[in-house]
Amino acid sequence: MAVASINLKVLLPSQLFIEQTGILHMVVETCDGAFGFLPHRLDCVAALVPGILSYETAAGGEVFIAVDEGVLVKTGFDVIVSVHRAVIGKELSALHDLIQQEFLTLDEEEKSLRSTMVKLETGFLRRVAGVDHE
Secondary structure (H helix, E strand, O other), rough: OOOEEEEEEEEEEEEEEEEEEEEEEEEEEEEEEEEOHHHHHHHHHHOOEEEEOOOOOOOOOOEEEEOOOOOEEEOOEEEEEEOOOOEEOOOOOHHHHHHHHHHHHHHHHHHHHHHHHHHHHHHHHHHHHHHHHH
C-alpha cells in the first residue's frame, strides 16, 4: 500500500521558489498559531505570518523555510504557499544567518525605495499645487 504524501509548492512574486513531493508532514505559522499538516487533513486556506515553515520527507529528512507573510492553500494532497520572501535551510542555525543576510538587505533596499517614492510624490504634489495658483 502506497503511503500518502503532500506535494508542496512555495511561490514568490516573481518565481517558483521550491516544489517538493513526498512530504510526510509539515508545520506552518498562521495568525491563529502553528498548525501541523498531514496528507489527509481537510482542505483549508490560512494566512501565514513571518516565521518558519518546516516539513519532513522520508528521503531528505527535515527542512526549514523562513517565510514572510503570505497565504497557504491546501486542496487534496497539494499545498500551495504564496509569500513575499523565503529562505531555505537544513539547520535552523544556518537559516538564521541566511535570514539576517537576505531579509535585512531587502529591508534596507525597501527603505531606500520608499524614501525615493516619498521624494517623487512630494515633488509631484508641489507641481500640482503650483499649477493651481497660476
